[in-house]
Amino acid sequence: MFILTKQQGSIESGAYATLDTDGITMVQFFVDKDDAISYNTLLGAVGYELEVTETPDESIDKLCDMLGHAYCVVEPGEVIVPRAETFVDTMSSYL
Numbered sequence: 001m002f003i004l005t006k007q008q009g010s011i012e013s014g015a016y017a018t019l020d021t022d023g024i025t026m027v028q029f030f031v032d033k034d035d036a037i038s039y040n041t042l043l044g045a046v047g048y049e050l051e052v053t054e055t056p057d058e059s060i061d062k063l064c065d066m067l068g069h070a071y072c073v074v075e076p077g078e079v080i081v082p083r084a085e086t087f088v089d090t091m092s093s094y095l
Contacts, residue, residue, distance in 0.1 A: 001054070004050040020070070027069050046082075
């Protein structure tokens with residue numbers, strides 16, 4: 001699995017998470033590295049500086065449970081884009 005983090009290879013540095021429609025913090029894990037890279041490219045276009053980090057599959061439940069966050073697994077080829085709020089919040093910082 002792959003996750004977006006602040007520093008390459010370091011989940012401890014912080015992981016990228018979003019809020020779902022119910023306001024719950026959601027961490028996204030990607031099965032396919034190319035999908036993680038594509039999503040990271042979209043975030044990079046609006047100023048996020050993140051790295052794609054590999055994490056063992058078995059650590060996902062423990063990590064998210066410990067932090068009190070929900071998670072989703074993005075399956076290969078599944079198309080996801082950052083929420084519109086990501087772009088609006090980022091763009092407002094330039095105004």
